[in-house]
Amino acid sequence: MAELIYDQTGRLLFTEEMRKEYTLLIPMMLPIHFELLTNIFRKHNFNVELLKTTGKSIVNEGLKNVHNDTCYPALLVIGQLIEALKSGKYDTNKVALLMSQTGGGCRASNYVHLLRKALKKNNMEHIPVVSMNVSSMEKNPGFKLTVGLSADLAVAVCYGDMLMSLSNQTRPYEIEKGETDELIAWYIKELCENGLSFAKYRKYIRQMVKDFSAIPAYRTPKVKVGIVGEIYIKYAPLGNNSLENFLQSEDVEVIVPGLLDFIMFMSDHHAADTRLFEINKKKGYLSSITESLLKRLQRMQIRAVKGSVFTPQCEFEHKKSLINGYVSEANKMGEGWLLTAEMLELIDSGVDNIICTQPFGCLPNHIVGKGMIRKIRTAHENANIVAIDYDPGATQVNQENRIRLMLAIAKKRLDKSMPNGPQDYKIPKKVSQEADNNENMGVLIQ
Ligand code: SF4
Incomplete structure (x- = not known):
């Protein structure tokens, strides 16, 4: 020993x-x-x-x-x-x-x-x-x-974000159930054996877009729901009672913001201190450098996805700009301004249905999450947001019933937009043009 x-x-x-x-x-x-x-x-x-x-x-x-x-x-x-x-x-x-x-x-x-x-x-x-x-x-x-370990961890986070985002946009539409999960398992194995380094990053993220696009899918319109909230409860199935699985069982496309945004939010703290209060200047300088490297990784992801059938992640700076008029960038406790920004970005991208996950005992996120919902609804009348609390005594049935009420509104709106069924659905012009231009899509678009 x-x-x-x-x-x-x-x-x-x-x-x-x-x-x-x-x-x-x-x-x-x-x-x-x-x-x-x-x-x-x-x-x-x-x-x-x-x-x-x-x-x-x-x-x-x-x-x-x-x-x-x-x-x-x-x-x-x-x-x-x-x-x-x-x-x-x-x-x-x-x-x-x-x-x-x-x-x-x-x-x-x-x-x-x-x-x-x-x-x-x-x-x-x-x-x-x-x-x-x-x-x-x-x-x-x-x-x-070390710098080497941190850089490799950042690349792994980006791969994780790509796999999570592409699979969430494929799984609900796949014709052969299970193909998306098989591809995730293949990529995890492949990346762990051969690809966990920056040198191979560009090649693999491009390949991911091609491979997920090639899964035969029937893209009939479905309700889209974004999940935001405190980092652990938002992501961990143990914390949110397998929320993503529940939503998938309700025939919903789930949108979960990437982990890289949270890391950039954290690294932006010192830079924000320097900008706002003229303190932590040295740390502020170092965090700006880190942030710009992370932004580069994010931009590479966005470029790889653009032009495909998938929706790319939103640039960190754009997401941050959406908080103007809502919260200050000095709001750093918990998920801070990022939580408000994630709700606003979902609405900005046309996803009005949002679940804001809140853990018991989490005061900061109640302020920037639940506390901002009324203000967001006032500015965006279609915002369909439900805040769900998670604690040791909360029953899953109760949580799911509250989410079902939100989904009922979402489904009603979707049906209203297509009175004669899915054939009424108009593919947004931008996506249909991109689909025409992309040879590697391999998908059916209704
Ligand atoms: S109050 Fe607790 S749960 Fe909430 S953000 Fe802080 S550490 Fe996390």
Whole structure:
């Protein structure tokens, strides 16, 4: 067993020796992205395992280990990690836990401390908790976010966003059920074996557009619903009771904003401080550089998708510009202005139906999410937004019934736009022209 070394504050460190011998457990959030990210860590010589467990037992474990007024995402993440440690599957003398720490003013910066408290309660204090952060908050000799590792992680996030977006725009229309998911599985394997680097990024994202376009699909008009909200609840099936699956079972096309936007939002904080308050000038300069590199990756994605049957992601700057008159860019707690921007961008792109997912205990996102709905509805009378709260006691049936009410309005509007059925539906001029120009579409458009 590796020697246990503590820093001056008494925090157990993750050492170089542990890096060679220990397995780092990673809690799940986004299934496609995290599969890719896990492989990036392996490429950089970490032993990692992504936890794919699910079920009510995780909620119960969370309730036993954190106070029940803690943010719901913290409760789930800690519940999943502690349950894994208690499962007997891992040698607790050779395991460490990896958790992100945002470094902002929100409570996510304290999740690692809550996790250590839970470990202590379960007599597992000898297990190191590794914080993944870009704010120099907690350092560990065995875990460093080097430039190479960060760049590879950013590329993996972009691949994840592409796969998520293209598959969400294909799955509801595929003729042979399951083809989209098979292609995702193929890409995850292929990228993990051959493509997780910037050098191959352009080639693979272009290939993805061709391959997803080639899945035979019948693009009859369907209700489109955007999912926004707090990052964990918005993405994690464990947090939102498999919201995407539920919507797909209701014959809906789901639109989920990419993870890259959240990373750019985070990296924009210091630059915003410099612009608004003339503070953090050095950090502001560095974050502008990071942001421009990330924007480059996003622009490459947009270019790869343009001209195909798919709708590309929206540029970060455009999304940000939509908040004028709603919230200030100084609004950084939780998802901050990004949450309002995501709702506005969906409406701007013609998707009026939105689910705003809100975890219990999340004050900041109630302000920029639920708190902005009335203002958005006043400016956009077609906005069909429902805010859904997620907490340990909320019943899935109740949540789904509220969503069904929103879907009923959406379906009524869609039917009204096609009184004689789908043949009435007019393909937007831009899409039909692009379809005519694209030889690789391989799709049927009604
Ligand atoms: S954003 Fe909400 S859920 Fe996340 S740490 Fe902050 S308060 Fe908690």
